[in-house]
Amino acid sequence: MPCLSFHSLIPMCYIMKIGYPCVNRSIGCSGSRTFRLKNYSPERMIETTGNNLDCLLEMLKYNQQHNILFFRISSDLVPFASHPVCKFDWLGHFQRDFQEVGTFIRVHDMRISMHPDQFVVINSPDKGVVERSVAELRYHAQVLDLMQLDDSAKIQIHVGGVYRDKQGSIARFIDRYERLDSSIRKRLVIENDDISYTLNDCLIIHEATGIPVLFDSFHHLLNNSGEPLGEVIDLISSSWRKDDGIPMCDYSSQQEGERKGRHAETIDAYDFKEFLKASLKFDFDIMLEIKDKEKSALQAIRIASQDSRLILSP
DNA sequence: CCATGTCAAGGTCAC
DNA sequence: GTGACCTTGACATGG
Numbered sequence: 001m002p003c004l005s006f007h008s009l010i011p012m013c014y015i016m017k018i019g020y021p022c023v024n025r026s027i028g029c030s031g032s033r034t035f036r037l038k039n040y041s042p043e044r045m046i047e048t049t050g051n052n053l054d055c056l057l058e059m060l061k062y063n064q065q066h067n068i069l070f071f072r073i074s075s076d077l078v079p080f081a082s083h084p085v086c087k088f089d090w091l092g093h094f095q096r097d098f099q100e101v102g103t104f105i106r107v108h109d110m111r112i113s114m115h116p117d118q119f120v121v122i123n124s125p126d127k128g129v130v131e132r133s134v135a136e137l138r139y140h141a142q143v144l145d146l147m148q149l150d151d152s153a154k155i156q157i158h159v160g161g162v163y164r165d166k167q168g169s170i171a172r173f174i175d176r177y178e179r180l181d182s183s184i185r186k187r188l189v190i191e192n193d194d195i196s197y198t199l200n201d202c203l204i205i206h207e208a209t210g211i212p213v214l215f216d217s218f219h220h221l222l223n224n225s226g227e228p229l230g231e232v233i234d235l236i237s238s239s240w241r242k243d244d245g246i247p248m249c250d251y252s253s254q255q256e257g258e259r260k261g262r263h264a265e266t267i268d269a270y271d272f273k274e275f276l277k278a279s280l281k282f283d284f285d286i287m288l289e290i291k292d293k294e295k296s297a298l299q300a301i302r303i304a305s306q307d308s309r310l311i312l313s314p
Numbered sequence: 315c316c317a318t319g320t321c322a323a324g325g326t327c328a329c
Numbered sequence: 330g331t332g333a334c335c336t337t338g339a340c341a342t343g344g
Contacts, residue, residue: 023338036340037322076338083322118335119323132323161325194335195326261335291337 017111017285018304019070020297024059031055032074040080042088049078049090053097060104068297070111070248070285075136077143082135091142102147111285112153113248114140122180123160123173130176134184141184152245155187156214159197159205170201174208186243189214191250193223194261200225203235212240217275218252218289222261233282247282251275252289263289267296269303276307 022032031052035044056073063071078094080086105112120133137155144153162169177185190206191214192199199220202213215236220229240247253271255262267290286304290296 030339032338034321034339036320039340080322085322117323117337118325121324124324126324129324136323163325259334263336 015069016283016304016307017070018288018297018300019063019068019072019111019285020288020290020293021072021115022074024062024294025292026294027058027062029055029058031059032076034076034079037080037083037085040085045079045086045088045090046093049094050097052077053094053101057101057104060101060108060110062294063110064104064108066294066298067301068294069109070113070287072113072115072287073143075114075116075140078139081142082132082139091146095146098143098146099148102149105147105149111245111248112144112147112149113287114144114153114155116140116155116157118158120157121160122157122176123169125163125172134180137180137184137188141181141187144187145183150245151186151243153187154189154212154214154244154248155184156189156191156248158193159190159201162196166196166201170205173205177205177209177211185211189244189248191216192219194219195223198223198225198227199232199236200227203232203239206235206239210239210241212244212247214248214250215284216250216252218250218254218261218263229278233279237282237284245285247284248287249279249282249284250287250289263291266290266292267299269299272300272303276304 023030033048033051035048052074056077060071063069078090081090116136120136121129122133122137124130124133137157140155144155147153159173160169177188180188189212190202192202193216199213199215205211206213213236237247251272253264253268254260255264267288286300288297288300
């Protein structure tokens with residue numbers, strides 16, 4: 001249930017979480033270091049992954065100190081984890097490090113997401129693309145499993161390509177989704193994109209599969225089927241079951257003077273307030289896809305502290 | 315040392 | 330059909 005007022009500490013009242021993706025620009029370490037494939041070696045992998053895990057923990061500590069309780073973990077955490085070149089047992093080798101990070105996340109009641117990039121397309125007609133996609137999804141699920149996070153830690157993907165046949169491509173998505181291991185399926189959610197699949201398309205797929213729908217506000221602005229947000233917000237909400245946690249949502253705004261669809265460099269306070277106002281009856285965790293990362297997240301938290309859904313801890 | 319080209323992976327659109 | 334773009338940091342090479 002939503003909080004009824006800023007000052008009412010209603011038991012079971014959910015506290016909205018706000019976060020940023022993958023990179024922190026303030027603390028001077030990188031949690032997404034990588035290297036060239038041709039330079040692959042187990043030693044290089046151990047060194048880079050070790051660094052990334054250390055930095056991930058540092059970023060989470062920074063977040064905890066600043067009341068940023070939602071974070072997207074970079075897909076580069078373990079470079080080439082799903083590539084055939086990787087024969088190394090990174091799960092065994094880094095088990096304790098993953099557990100340490102996972103414990104920190106659980107102790108501080110943080111929300112976690114991951115977002116594999118555009119190469120993950122499970123509805124592709126190309127079998128090889130699908131195989132690589134599933135391997136990549138498996139890697140993402142393994143990361144969250146190693147951290148012993150519950151099912152509310154999600155992996156978000158887009159529906160995929162259209163291939164000039166949306167109905168057929170949706171059907172293929174549904175078929176492929178149903179064949180996935182449950183370890184992947186329980187964490188997977190679909191997000192409306194800015195070119196092809198609208199919120200309505202995602203909700204149709206939800207109807208067929210039960211997969212939760214992650215609402216991307218900026219994509220919805222750029223690409224929709226005319227579905228009024230007020231009318232579909234309940235459908236989005238109810239696509240997340242109890243174990244999935246409350247819905248996640250991606251928020252961004254247009255960078256002034258740039259190509260349409262370009263994410264803003266820094267948060268537009270007015271737009272963000274309007275967004276909060278428009279979604280008042282919706283309880284969700286907000287991922288800010290804004291280029292200056294934690295800086296805008298801090299500002300968003302200040303703005304949202306006026307909102308009844310968010311109560312800042314002391 | 316610094317600047318710049320390049321990096322596993324797909325799909326869409328403009329031309 | 331070809332190439333730019335998406336989005337993006339950071340590696341790696343060459344000067």
